[in-house]
Amino acid sequence: MAWRFALMIDPAASAQESADFSHSLRVLDPSVPALELGELSAQRGDGVFESIGVVDGHPHEVGPHLERLAHSAALCDLPAPNLAQWRAAVERVSAEAGPGESVIKLILSRGVEGRPAPTAWVTLATAPDNASARRDGVRVVTLDRGYPLDVPGRAPWLLLGAKTLSYAVNMAAIREAKRRGADDALFVTTDGFLLEAPTASVLLRIDGRFVTPAPSAGILHGTTQLSVFAHLEQRGSSTAYEDVPASDLKRADAAWLLSSVRLAAPISAVDGRPIVVDHGLTDELNGFLLGRRG
Amino acid sequence: MAWRFALMIDPAASAQESADFSHSLRVLDPSVPALELGELSAQRGDGVFESIGVVDGHPHEVGPHLERLAHSAALCDLPAPNLAQWRAAVERVSAEAGPGESVIKLILSRGVEGRPAPTAWVTLATAPDNASARRDGVRVVTLDRGYPLDVPGRAPWLLLGAKTLSYAVNMAAIREAKRRGADDALFVTTDGFLLEAPTASVLLRIDGRFVTPAPSAGILHGTTQLSVFAHLEQRGSSTAYEDVPASDLKRADAAWLLSSVRLAAPISAVDGRPIVVDHGLTDELNGFLLGRRG
Numbered sequence: 001m002a003w004r005f006a007l008m009i010d011p012a013a014s015a016q017e018s019a020d021f022s023h024s025l026r027v028l029d030p031s032v033p034a035l036e037l038g039e040l041s042a043q044r045g046d047g048v049f050e051s052i053g054v055v056d057g058h059p060h061e062v063g064p065h066l067e068r069l070a071h072s073a074a075l076c077d078l079p080a081p082n083l084a085q086w087r088a089a090v091e092r093v094s095a096e097a098g099p100g101e102s103v104i105k106l107i108l109s110r111g112v113e114g115r116p117a118p119t120a121w122v123t124l125a126t127a128p129d130n131a132s133a134r135r136d137g138v139r140v141v142t143l144d145r146g147y148p149l150d151v152p153g154r155a156p157w158l159l160l161g162a163k164t165l166s167y168a169v170n171m172a173a174i175r176e177a178k179r180r181g182a183d184d185a186l187f188v189t190t191d192g193f194l195l196e197a198p199t200a201s202v203l204l205r206i207d208g209r210f211v212t213p214a215p216s217a218g219i220l221h222g223t224t225q226l227s228v229f230a231h232l233e234q235r236g237s238s239t240a241y242e243d244v245p246a247s248d249l250k251r252a253d254a255a256w257l258l259s260s261v262r263l264a265a266p267i268s269a270v271d272g273r274p275i276v277v278d279h280g281l282t283d284e285l286n287g288f289l290l291g292r293r294g
Numbered sequence: 295m296a297w298r299f300a301l302m303i304d305p306a307a308s309a310q311e312s313a314d315f316s317h318s319l320r321v322l323d324p325s326v327p328a329l330e331l332g333e334l335s336a337q338r339g340d341g342v343f344e345s346i347g348v349v350d351g352h353p354h355e356v357g358p359h360l361e362r363l364a365h366s367a368a369l370c371d372l373p374a375p376n377l378a379q380w381r382a383a384v385e386r387v388s389a390e391a392g393p394g395e396s397v398i399k400l401i402l403s404r405g406v407e408g409r410p411a412p413t414a415w416v417t418l419a420t421a422p423d424n425a426s427a428r429r430d431g432v433r434v435v436t437l438d439r440g441y442p443l444d445v446p447g448r449a450p451w452l453l454l455g456a457k458t459l460s461y462a463v464n465m466a467a468i469r470e471a472k473r474r475g476a477d478d479a480l481f482v483t484t485d486g487f488l489l490e491a492p493t494a495s496v497l498l499r500i501d502g503r504f505v506t507p508a509p510s511a512g513i514l515h516g517t518t519q520l521s522v523f524a525h526l527e528q529r530g531s532s533t534a535y536e537d538v539p540a541s542d543l544k545r546a547d548a549a550w551l552l553s554s555v556r557l558a559a560p561i562s563a564v565d566g567r568p569i570v571v572d573h574g575l576t577d578e579l580n581g582f583l584l585g586r587r588g
Contacts, residue, residue, distance in 0.1 A: 002408065003331060003332055006331055028331070030330070030331050030332070031330065032327075032330070033327045033328050033329055033330050034327050034329070034330065034331055035327055035328070035329035035330070035331065035333065035336055036324070036325065036326070036327050036328065036329070037297060037300055037322070037324050037328055037329065037415060037417055038297055038324070039329065039336055041335075041336040041337075041339075042329055042333055042335040042336040042401070042403070042459070043335075043343070043399070043401070043459065043461075044339070044459060044460075044461035044462065044464070044465055045335075045338070045339020045458075045459050045460040045461055045462050046461065046462050046465055047462075049337070076462065076466065077466070077469055105337070107336070107337070109336070114296065121331060123331055143449070143451055144445065144448065144449045144452075145452075146440070146441040146445045146449050146452045146454075147440040147441050147484070148484065151438065151440045151484065154438065155437070155438045155439075155440050156466075156470075157437055157463065157466040157467045157469075157470040157479075158438075158439075158440045158463055158466075159462055159463055159466050160440075162462075164339075164460075164462040165336070165337065165338060165339050165460075165462065166338075166339040166458075166459075166460030166461065166462035166463065167337075167338035167339055167340065167460065168338065168339050168340050168341075168370065168453055168456075168458040168459065168460035169451065169452055169453055169460065170338070171338055171340055172370065172371075172450075172451040172452075172453050173451045175371055175451075176450075176451040185451075190441070190442065190445065
């Protein structure tokens, strides 16, 4: 992934209510070192992030991404981000995106060790080519996430449900999936409930209903899943958040991974067992997701 | 923590067997930005680390730390570090330490996104003042780590037992402990076994025996705990690695947190219940740990 543009966000301006945040956004050369060795993001994965899909210069789901950034920051006891300032940063970066698909990444780190202020930056990169995943689908393997369904509610220090920079396990799960000849992983609880993919939400169609695991299970509330639910509801389909047993993967007649940049990737196999790809609905979902202009 | 010295390690030299690695160690001004925004350490906590205690210029347990760095790297599918090169880096940095207590941190990151080489650096800082923790002890609270004892063996993608840069949960647990009026946390499994502290091993004395949780439980094998066991065995005490029920905290007549920089910190209370501090043995352990010169 090549960084095409980057901004540093001045946290000193984070309390202001001004409509003009331009002076608090510093353009960086993304190829030049910009982070100190004392950065707690780099030393301890101590911070939170969001990845926003951008199509032809239009960033998608900016509101839900910023709300989730603030939610993650609160779970991690980080200073509340000034969402108007972050929104200004997203707009400034989007203006550089140009045609095609891009990805904007927002990072809010606890800062440099020993200093009180967080570090915050925003990057722009060309999105990877996701045509094959959207068309042919992704093969997934189920992997134990290690905890039972009821843990997130009683152990908030595990930060389940926060999109933290501590993503080593998410990356390891994807490597494990590839070792097993698949493309991606699907996490399940020790007591057999479906959670999410390392970087995506999961959506099942069962008996004509569209079901996704409830965010109370310590997973992220997917911004793309929110958009897909809104679209499905508008066309008259039934949607639900539920505790989904992993065995429901066998009952589903179609399933998708949903994320901000890859968008709707149909699941073509689970643990080696094929699932039929609904090309028609997949194309409809991606057409909707790609076509948004606001 | 103020960085007093830093080295970047050139991974291109990682395969060489030369005895002279000086050309592959680049001295940095630690206050100047040195990491790119594409750093996977900063974006995803994707890397591994070690913290080495240094007393009067003598780094401690260098061999066990380097072995654990290599073990963590293997668990994370990172390129194997050239331990001779890292040892040369530790020696170079130690030469700058001067009198008193310092801490050397080794970081091996997966590198900049999209590039094949890892990024590696070593920093030197003055150690915090740990006199009070060593003398008066630390109050701990037990916190659920969220997984049962048998998970690490069957789910290696959870990276339990690797010292990764994804330490957001460890930091959150310490904040939770402080919120509860304590100094530090002690992780326990969902099925009630003792694990470790967020940045330390735990040692219990029960009926005259010294017991620590077995590293097979997906915890780090403590380098300071290894040194303390060697010392205790040499004085004729009995030591053991076991699956330790958390209820054994009530049977223990003394307990310690052991780590590379704070060294032996006696536990003075667990969840508000006092434990008697064995000042004599604590002073003996810290005297031994601080006095090492090789």
